[in-house]
Every structure is written in C-alpha cells, then in structure tokens.
Amino acid sequence: MRTAVGVLVLASLAALFALPSVLSAYYITLVLPAVAYAIALLGFNLLFGYTGLLSFGHALYVAVGAYGAAVLSSKLGIKSFELVLLLSGAAAVAAAIPVALLSVRYEKIFFGILTLAFGMLFHSFLFKFYDITGGDTGIRVLRPSLFGNEFKDLDKTAFLVGPFYYYCVGLLAVLGFVMWRIVHSPFGLHLVASRENRRKSEYLGVRVRFFRLIAFSISAFYCAVGGAILAINTGQADPELAYWTHSGELVFMAVLGGFANFFGPLVGAFTFIFLKSELMGITQFWRFWLGLTLIVIVVLFPRGLVGLGQDLWTRLHRQ
Amino acid sequence: MLAIQNLAVDIQGSLILRGISLEVGPGELVCLVGRNGAGKTTTFRTIMGYLRPVSGTIGFRDKSLVNLPTYRIAQLGVGYSPEESQVFADLTVAENIELPTWTRKGGRPAKERIDLAYDIFPKLRQYAHRDGDQLSGGERKMVSIARALALDPQLLLLDEPFEGLSPAIIPSIIGGIASIQKLGHGILMAESNVHHIPEFADRIYVLERGEIIYQGKPGDTYPPEVMKVVTGGA
Numbered sequence A: 001m002r003t004a005v006g007v008l009v010l011a012s013l014a015a016l017f018a019l020p021s022v023l024s025a026y027y028i029t030l031v032l033p034a035v036a037y038a039i040a041l042l043g044f045n046l047l048f049g050y051t052g053l054l055s056f057g058h059a060l061y062v063a064v065g066a067y068g069a070a071v072l073s074s075k076l077g078i079k080s081f082e083l084v085l086l087l088s089g090a091a092a093v094a095a096a097i098p099v100a101l102l103s104v105r106y107e108k109i110f111f112g113i114l115t116l117a118f119g120m121l122f123h124s125f126l127f128k129f130y131d132i133t134g135g136d137t138g139i140r141v142l143r144p145s146l147f148g149n150e151f152k153d154l155d156k157t158a159f160l161v162g163p164f165y166y167y168c169v170g171l172l173a174v175l176g177f178v179m180w181r182i183v184h185s186p187f188g189l190h191l192v193a194s195r196e197n198r199r200k201s202e203y204l205g206v207r208v209r210f211f212r213l214i215a216f217s218i219s220a221f222y223c224a225v226g227g228a229i230l231a232i233n234t235g236q237a238d239p240e241l242a243y244w245t246h247s248g249e250l251v252f253m254a255v256l257g258g259f260a261n262f263f264g265p266l267v268g269a270f271t272f273i274f275l276k277s278e279l280m281g282i283t284q285f286w287r288f289w290l291g292l293t294l295i296v297i298v299v300l301f302p303r304g305l306v307g308l309g310q311d312l313w314t315r316l317h318r319q
Numbered sequence B: 001m002l003a004i005q006n007l008a009v010d011i012q013g014s015l016i017l018r019g020i021s022l023e024v025g026p027g028e029l030v031c032l033v034g035r036n037g038a039g040k041t042t043t044f045r046t047i048m049g050y051l052r053p054v055s056g057t058i059g060f061r062d063k064s065l066v067n068l069p070t071y072r073i074a075q076l077g078v079g080y081s082p083e084e085s086q087v088f089a090d091l092t093v094a095e096n097i098e099l100p101t102w103t104r105k106g107g108r109p110a111k112e113r114i115d116l117a118y119d120i121f122p123k124l125r126q127y128a129h130r131d132g133d134q135l136s137g138g139e140r141k142m143v144s145i146a147r148a149l150a151l152d153p154q155l156l157l158l159d160e161p162f163e164g165l166s167p168a169i170i171p172s173i174i175g176g177i178a179s180i181q182k183l184g185h186g187i188l189m190a191e192s193n194v195h196h197i198p199e200f201a202d203r204i205y206v207l208e209r210g211e212i213i214y215q216g217k218p219g220d221t222y223p224p225e226v227m228k229v230v231t232g233g234a
Helices: A001-022 A025-050 A057-074 A079-103 A108-128 A156-184 A188-196 A200-205 A208-234 A244-257 A264-282 A286-300 A306-319 B038-046 B070-076 B093-105 B112-119 B122-126 B137-149 B170-182 B226-232
Strands: B002-011 B014-024 B029-033 B055-060 B078-081 B155-159 B185-191 B202-207 B212-216
Touching: A001 A025, A025 A188, A025 A208, A025 A244, A025 A264, A057 A079, A057 A208, A057 A244, A079 A108, A079 A208, A079 B055, A079 B155, A108 A244, A108 B002, A156 A188, A156 A306, A156 B226, A188 A200, A188 A208, A188 B055, A200 A264, A200 B070, A200 B185, A244 A264, A244 A286, A244 A306, A264 A286, A264 A306, B002 B038, B014 B029, B014 B055, B014 B185, B014 B202, B038 B055, B038 B078, B038 B155, B038 B185, B070 B078, B070 B093, B078 B137, B093 B122, B093 B137, B112 B122, B112 B137, B112 B170, B122 B137, B122 B185, B137 B155, B137 B170, B170 B185, B212 B226
Parallel strands: B029 B185, B029 B202, B078 B155, B155 B185
Antiparallel strands: B002 B014, B002 B055, B202 B212
16 A cells, blocks of 8 residues: 555656646646645645644635735845745744634634634735735736746746746645655654644643644645745736635645545645636536535545545455 | 642532642552542642642642643653543554653653553553554553553553453553552552552542542551442442
8 A cells, every 4th residue: 555655646746747748738727726736735734634723714824925926026026936935935934823823722613713714804904905915906926036047038828837837846746745754753643643632642741732833834834835836827916815715725625635644635636626627617607516526525425535545445455 | 759738629610629638659559549520530630730729739849730731741750641531543552652752852762661661561562553443441541551651750640540441451450550660650540449459559548529538558447438438339
C-alpha cells in the first residue's frame, strides 16, 4: 500500500509536469487554480483534518495572499515572486495570530463561527475601504519574476501556462513534502491527539492551545501562497476572494476529496475546479448540481473520493 | 512529595471536596478509597489543574500546583491515568506511549523511558503497532498506565485502575504498580472497593462526601462506619 501511494504521488506529479504538452492553454489556466487550491488546502486540512478545527473563514488568508501579491507588485513595485510569497505569507501569519489567539480557546461550532465572523470582517474591510483596497474592483496584480527571470519575451498566457505553471507545480511538490513531514512529526501527532480529546492530551503535558495556534498560522501561510497564485493567474485581487462562500468552497473541496486522508483535499481541489467549470459550461444550474454532489458525498461516501478509492483498492486486492 | 492541605473544591455551586488533606511520599503507594461520587476523581482533576480549588494548597516537591495550567503540571512530573477511556484511538499503541517523551524532555532519555513502560507491561510489545481503538479494556488500561509512566513522573495518579477489568488481568496490573513503586515513584491510587487494594499499600485514606473520614493501613480492622463505605456497598 505504502509503495503504491508513493508511485501514485510521483506519477501524478509527472502527469502535472507533462500536462502543458498535452492540453491546450485553456485547460492549463484551469489546472493552475487547482494547483493553487491544492496548496491552500494542504494548509486548511492541517487545521481541519489533523487538528479537528473546522474553519469557515479561511478565505481570509487566501485573500491576504492575493492582496499581498497585488499591493507588493503594483503598489510597491516588488517583482520577485519568491519575495511576494514570503511577504504575503508572513502577512497572513500576522493576520492569523490575533484571530487564532481568540479562536483556539474554542472548539467545534464556536470555533467555526468565530473564524466565519473574522472572515466577514475582513471582507467588509476590503469592500468598504475603497482608498486602500480598491473596493469592489480590487487591485491589479502584475506579473512577477521567477528566480529573477522576467520572461519579457512571453505574452501573459504564455507566461502563465509556461514557466509560472511549472513553478507552481514545483511549489506544490515542495510544500506538499513539507506538510507531509509536519503531519508525521511529533508536532503533527500532538495535533491528532488533541483533536480526539483536548483534556486527555493536556494531562500528558501537551500544550494544546499553543500547538493549535501554530497549526492555525501554518495553515494561514499555505492559504496565502495559494491566494497569491490565484491572484497572479487572474491578474486581479478582488474582495470576492474573502467572501464567506469562498471559505465554504475550501470546506467543500476538503470534504469532496476526503479530509481524513493526507491526499484527499488535493484530489478534492482538482475535482472541484473541473467539476465546477464543466458544470458551468453545461448548465446555469451548476450550483444545484454541485450541491447535489456534496449531499451524495456526505451521505454515501463520508470519507470522500480518496476513501472511495481506498475501498475499491482493498476490494480488488481481496479477490 | 505531594502534600495537599485543606483542599476545598466547588463544582457549579456544590462543594465536592470539603477540606481534605493527604500526603504521598517518594516510593509510597497511597490509596484513596471511597464510593462513586465521594470526590476521588475530583481530587485528581484538581491536582492536575483541570479544576480550581476554592481554598487549600497542593504542594508538589515544594512547588504549588494551584493555578498552573494542566500541561505544566504534567511537565513538572505528575503522570495521570484517568478512569474513563484513556487511549488515543487515532494513534498506535507505540505512539500513545511515545507521546509523553515529546512533551516532557529532560531527565532520562526517551528510549529508556519507553522501554521501562514496556517492561512494566510486557504484553504491550505485541500490540505496539495496533491502533488505540483495537484494544480490549484491560489493554487500554495498561496503555494508559504505561503512557503516564513514560512521562517519567515522580508522582503517578491512577484513577480506579481495576475498574471494569476481568479478575484475570488484575494481577498483572498490580504487578505493574508494584514495580513502579520499586522505582521510587510515589503513587496515589483511587479505588472504590477496599478488597482491591494491594496489601503492600503504605496508607489508605477513606473519602466520603468530600471529607476524609479515616486514615490507616490496609489490613487494619476498620470502624463500622468505614466498613460500610469501603466494601463498595456490598
């Protein structure tokens, strides 16, 4: 099973790298947001799947990443994408700490509602403070340089589906590996232990609130990285990114793929993006079909698509 | 090592502990005997900082434990094996036992502490890679005590370690307790039935409605009002 997972991960990565030579540029501009969401969900699921805290406000940190990229590129003239990622990530962590300080004192619905409230506060800020945030039009995001290379000879699409795409897939691989190490470290096991029973783990000396604060901050960083990629892909940071329905989409993707598994949210991100774009092309009632999908998943396959895949795998191997 | 004086604890307006005092020295096995609801678990939870006392003091190696957060108390070297379901179902037995070696550093090396926990309950080695939810009640109890031991505690709190176990498994838990005591750790153990108390216990306290009504040695002839309490209502 373990080697099978390793092979599958490497094969998926290879496939992602090979995609631009197979698919048209249109589809690559669809894969790019899926990669961005996959990164954001790696962080989101550290908090949801591993720590057991369901946030309904993580679009806030995606938006911080997007607006970070916007402000740094078009207002401060910073081109380096590495610097943009680090600074927007740091901004997201700085925004997350006060929220987390208050929220991690609570669990379950209270935690969810608090994070939702903070998310809505931030959305109003982006929407109403026109002079700073550009209001409903948002802020333009300029093309960054990658490792100091500006790719001036490429037009916008060629840049996005070319070097930027490969860069982001590489980023997904690196951040995915780092997250894999995090959840399998003693720190990750502390989170899992405290998810099951907070008091019980405190009896063993686990600093539950402190560890949850750290997990929250890491998840905010990952969401900001995803947000920066999204903003560069669309060329715009707009307040819809911070809207609570966007937080809901993050939850949707995690549940769709299966939050109990490390790779579930990644599968969920890719499936969701393609499902949504295909449905939007077929019918104007795409929200109805998305909702129906979620109901089927929750009722019939609560472990998500990855859980379904695991069941099929064991069934095949038993025969 | 552990010195509790005039401890009073109030839960939602009713006084559960009414000024109890007790002591546990290094290498001592001390038993707290009382019926359900007498205040045994409340005593443990208060020592662990989960409940705040109204008055009284809890001293542990000349330090006051009152108002310290729970995780600090554990890190100071108080191991607690609670009565209710104790094992993390999502972690393996090995991870359950390893966890306290991460939360409390220093002292003896982690490997030594883990080996010691397994030496006390050798049966657990077979189950090391099973998940916590695949164990029987007795095995869970052993994991819980072994895990508290891996914290390398100077003081071990055991809340009804025989509760709900088959009589066949009780001797191996008693054997475990004896070997922990030989290491020089202090043990405070709660029990509702006096017949379950190991005869090598140093001292027993009888707790009834939040007060200590008797203090003595196991095997003493108890006064009748104590007998009524300590035989578990039988």
